[in-house]
Amino acid sequence: MGFVLLSGPNYSSWAGSCPPEEIDKWMATATGASKLARQIGAAVKQAASKGIGWYGPHMAAASRAISERIPMVDLLLEVRDARIPLTSEYDLLRNYPSSARRVIVLNKMDLANRSQLKEWMKYFEQQNCISYGVNSHNKDNVKEFLNFLQARVRDLKKNNHSNDTITVLLLGIPNVGKSALANSMHQIGRISAAEKGKLRHATVSPHPGETKNISSLKIASHPSIYVLDTPGILPPEIHDVEACSKLALTGAIRDSLIGEMELAQYFLAILNLSDQYKKWAKLATVSSEVSFIEHKEEHSSSSVLEMKQKRQFPTDHTQDSIVRDVRWTLFETISCFDGHLEREEDLERLIEAQFTSLRTPLHAPLELGQDAESKIAAKLLNLYRTGRLGHYTLDSVPTNTL
Numbered sequence: 001m002g003f004v005l006l007s008g009p010n011y012s013s014w015a016g017s018c019p020p021e022e023i024d025k026w027m028a029t030a031t032g033a034s035k036l037a038r039q040i041g042a043a044v045k046q047a048a049s050k051g052i053g054w055y056g057p058h059m060a061a062a063s064r065a066i067s068e069r070i071p072m073v074d075l076l077l078e079v080r081d082a083r084i085p086l087t088s089e090y091d092l093l094r095n096y097p098s099s100a101r102r103v104i105v106l107n108k109m110d111l112a113n114r115s116q117l118k119e120w121m122k123y124f125e126q127q128n129c130i131s132y133g134v135n136s137h138n139k140d141n142v143k144e145f146l147n148f149l150q151a152r153v154r155d156l157k158k159n160n161h162s163n164d165t166i167t168v169l170l171l172g173i174p175n176v177g178k179s180a181l182a183n184s185m186h187q188i189g190r191i192s193a194a195e196k197g198k199l200r201h202a203t204v205s206p207h208p209g210e211t212k213n214i215s216s217l218k219i220a221s222h223p224s225i226y227v228l229d230t231p232g233i234l235p236p237e238i239h240d241v242e243a244c245s246k247l248a249l250t251g252a253i254r255d256s257l258i259g260e261m262e263l264a265q266y267f268l269a270i271l272n273l274s275d276q277y278k279k280w281a282k283l284a285t286v287s288s289e290v291s292f293i294e295h296k297e298e299h300s301s302s303s304v305l306e307m308k309q310k311r312q313f314p315t316d317h318t319q320d321s322i323v324r325d326v327r328w329t330l331f332e333t334i335s336c337f338d339g340h341l342e343r344e345e346d347l348e349r350l351i352e353a354q355f356t357s358l359r360t361p362l363h364a365p366l367e368l369g370q371d372a373e374s375k376i377a378a379k380l381l382n383l384y385r386t387g388r389l390g391h392y393t394l395d396s397v398p399t400n401t402l
């Protein structure tokens, strides 16, 4: 199976946006943390007014090409971001009935809150949808997912003996990890060394919208299973402004459309209103132990260095001193804060104080001026997106269904 080329992108005429009237409506009613999300909405509005958005000719062409293939393939894998299981719903399948042909893959589960993920999977089960949580970067996890997929294929073949080759369509909004999952399945799947030797791979990138073509990768033999990786698609307009903010924070919409500063502030609002920071209280003891060791180090360097290494957490990102210091700074700023976080002005005040306190651990000195804030914002976003500042699920499970 070959590569199908879609028409090339034309970013200068991108137009996807949150409709301005929706943003205005939402800005009038939003409360608390959503003030930050409102600012993001305003940024999207501004970008849209300049004709810059996420939807362009390449998404429109891809959307048509994918719609044509949906009825032709054996299995549909709708890849969603496990941090936003609802917001990352794929528009082309919105009204698609629950069926044995469709699986909702909650990818990036390593970045989501574990118990919330379980709740979401329970929710999907209640909706008669098949769902599966996966981390595309984890070999064992992908192996288990391949086994699950092969079991589904066997089920499907019970009713259809004619087709020896199975095609699986990977669908999803931008940046949810479709290409990463396709590559991992191709590398781990049981196919011959010669087939792997061709080392065809899909383009993986931290930036949304990098996959421009539909490409095919073999992931299993007997029967042969091919996955078709597709470009990420978002609808031309998103009416829910909060959804725009979540999509931007998780990376489905380009940062440049919103601004890293606004996104980092939004992340801090989420962190400040969660209980995550309480888990970092134990860093107080680690900090004092490390400074005690550092003090002693001057006297007997080698043995103390060994001790210091032993004391570091073996499986935790606290091994990284910058991450540890950032966590500790965030813990201190939140736990010492005397305001009411449900009040917008107080939350803003805390975030401002946090940006100031983070200058030291993130090496962004005052002399850098405005650049210091940008540096802090970029680093904070990177730490959040790599799971080093906690695991958050931004969508809540609809309560009346559980």
Ligand SMILES: Nc1nc2c(ncn2[C@@H]2O[C@H](COP(=O)(O)OP(=O)(O)OP(=O)(O)O)[C@@H](O)[C@H]2O)c(=O)[nH]1
Pocket (backbone or CB within 6 Å): 107, 108, 109, 110, 111, 134, 135, 136, 137, 172, 173, 174, 175, 176, 177, 178, 179, 180, 181, 203, 204, 205, 206, 207, 208, 209, 210, 211, 212, 230, 231, 232, 233, 386
């Ligand atoms: N932590 C984590 N990161 C992942 C996972 N899967 C993918 N990523 C990262 O997410 C980013 C986007 O992955 P891609 O595979 O390019 O996403 P895509 O859905 O193909 O993106 P488009 O080309 O926009 O459609 C990359 O930086 C990947 O390394 C995962 O399970 N966990």
